[in-house]
Amino acid sequence: MSRSWERKVQKNQSQINKQRKKHGQAPLMAAKSGGVKLDTFKGRSYLMPAFLLLFILFYVIVTVTSDTYKQTGNMFWLTVACYVILALLFTLRRPYLSVGSDFIRSRRFTGDRSIYVNNIKAISSQKGYIVVEQHKGGNWVFSRVMNRFPTDQMAERLRTFSAQHGISFTEK
CATH class of the missing domain: 2.30.29.30 (Pleckstrin-homology domain (PH domain)/Phosphotyrosine-binding domain (PTB))
Structure with a gap:
């Protein structure tokens, strides 16, 4: 079977599944799963989050010990929080x-x-x-x-x- 035909079948089946969902019916068997077996191997990313946390630690230490720390407002802590969230995102998004x-x-x-x-x-x-x-x-x-x-x-x-x-x- 050609790939274009498979794509058409998947597209039509997804449209029918959306209609069936609106009417409260169970969806048809997904065309994507169609017997295709995937072997998935998951890793764990720890270097990028560690680098980001070390970077933000360095950033906090340098900024807090400087004379201009009193002039930094909430944007400083917002930046710190964003880097921590980014490190958490890299940790949770497993390769x-x-x-x-x-x-x-x-x-x-x-x-x-x-x-x-x-x-x-x-x-x-x-x-x-x-x-x-x-x-x-x-x-x-x-x-x-x-x-x-x-x-x-x-x-x-x-x-x-x-x-x-x-x-x-x-x-x-």
Whole structure:
């Protein structure tokens, strides 16, 4: 089945589900789930929140010990609160890698992105790191040190994914 046909079916099914929801009926089976199994591996981001908290601590110490502290108003504390909230946001938004039937999806800095099989050049694995090389665009690096990914389990799943689609998989 072509992708455009699948998109049309998903679009029509989502419209029908919206109508059924308005009438209080149960939604039809979602077209997105349609038997597609996703293996998701979640990490934990701790370096960026730690950096932000250290930065705001430095900012508070420098500002409070200066002579101009008395002139700072509520905007100073609002800025501190915003940085703390941003650090909390980075902590709660966990990075992940999802492996589907013909794509790999991950949360990048700008949002969720997918790489389809025809754009994957190679996948390499070494202790603590997974690198997905693309034909166009930068490489995706998943690190055990940076984001606490379970790289051993990811390597096993990506090995079977690459064998399925004829993508070169190297282990160093």
